[in-house]
Amino acid sequence: MSAEDTTVDDSAAPLIEHLTELRSRLIKCVVAFLIGMIICFTVWNPIFNFLTQPLCSAIAETGKSDCGLILIKLQEGFFVAISISLMGALILSFPFLSYQMWRFVAPGLYKNEKGAFLPFLVASPFMFFLGSTFAFYVVTPLAFDFFLGFQQPGSVSLDEVDNQTAGIAFQGSAQEYLSLTIKFIVAFGLCFQLPVLLTLMGKAGLVSAEGLRNVRKYAVVGILVLAALVTPPDVITQVILFVVVYGLYEVSIQLVKRVERKREEKLWAEGLWDEDDQGDLDDDETAG
Numbered sequence: 689m690s691a692e693d694t695t696v697d698d699s700a701a702p703l704i705e706h707l708t709e710l711r712s713r714l715i716k717c718v719v720a721f722l723i724g725m726i727i728c729f730t731v732w733n734p735i736f737n738f739l740t741q742p743l744c745s746a747i748a749e750t751g752k753s754d755c756g757l758i759l760i761k762l763q764e765g766f767f768v769a770i771s772i773s774l775m776g777a778l779i780l781s782f783p784f785l786s787y788q789m790w791r792f793v794a795p796g797l798y799k800n801e802k803g804a805f806l807p808f809l810v811a812s813p814f815m816f817f818l819g820s821t822f823a824f825y826v827v828t829p830l831a832f833d834f835f836l837g838f839q840q841p842g843s844v845s846l847d848e849v850d851n852q853t854a855g856i857a858f859q860g861s862a863q864e865y866l867s868l869t870i871k872f873i874v875a876f877g878l879c880f881q882l883p884v885l886l887t888l889m890g891k892a893g894l895v896s897a898e899g900l901r902n903v904r905k906y907a908v909v910g911i912l913v914l915a916a917l918v919t920p921p922d923v924i925t926q927v928i929l930f931v932v933v934y935g936l937y938e939v940s941i942q943l944v945k946r947v948e949r950k951r952e953e954k955l956w957a958e959g960l961w962d963e964d965d966q967g968d969l970d971d972d973e974t975a976g
Contacts, residue, residue: 696816711789713974720781728776732769735776736862739869742824747858748834750839757862764863771866775873782813808888813882819880822932823872831925872925875918879933883940890944896943907937 716818728735744755759765786809840856889895900907915929 710792711794715779717785717788720784721777724777724780725773726778729769729773732772732776735772735819736768736866739772739866742828742869743832743860743865746836749833750836751872756882757860757865760861760863764861768862768866771863776872786813805888808884811884815880815884816877819876819878820873822880823876824869827876827925828869828872830928834924871918876929876932879914879918879929880936882933882936883943886937886940887943887947890947895944897941897948900941900944904937908934911937 707817740755740757743757790806790809838856838857839858840853886895888898890897911930911933914933915926919925919929
């Protein structure tokens with residue numbers, strides 16, 4: 689066997705080992721997700737009752753006691769249970785999925801890279817949970833109050849037919865309500881990942897605090913478009929999402945600046961950072 693053939697065989701063997709390990713961890717992730725889905729399917733009714741609390745509270749404020757939702761299609765109840773099971777399975781299995789991803793990536797990282805990546809792996813689910821909680825307890829009640837404000841009672845007069853008015857009453861679909869609520873939760877959960885993503889990119893040297901400040905006006909436009917796409921067409925929800933995401937963007941700039949400061953202090957200690965670079969850094973911080 690030639691030296692070239694030996695090199696090809698040696699390079700192919702690690703690739704096959706990595707693919708085998710990836711396959712094994714993906715199977716474990718799928719099994720964990722299915723187990724979580726089965727568990728959530730058995731208790732989908734309590735989960736559904738919990739998810740409808742913002743709606744019931746908003747309806748109660750209008751003076752009504754019935755907050756029941758209807759099934760428009762025969763199979764709609766089953767798909768509601770499946771949707772809840774999928775969302776619950778993702779939440780339950782996410783720590784295990786993150787652990788499997790970490791176990792697959794960690795062997796290829798240096799010790800300092802592991803120490804840099806692990807905090808972000810922990811911060812990501814925390815920020816998603818924080819964003820989802822904010823959406824469920826703050827945004828959805830405001831949105832539902834806004835939507836229910838378009839109801840109106842009807843009136844019937846036997847003497848004056850011309851003065852009769854048609855009533856507008858909410859009769860919501862269970863699947864539509866669940867889809868809207870999940871959309872709120874997922875959208876805000878993902879938007880709260882912005883500081884984690886930008887800080888990780890800053891640590892990798894892909895973005896800088898100065899660069900983020902320079903594209904601030906474009907970020908504002910992008911956030912406005914995002915708010916219009918991922919939220920229902922009401923001004924209140926869009927303004928809340930814009931304010932929150934823009935605030936997270938500004939926080940991200942400060943976090944990236946802190947990462948850069950730590951990197952530069954390390955280079956300074958190692959004698960790889962000169963006074964000119966320090967002067968440029970001070971100018972950037974003054975401009976920021």
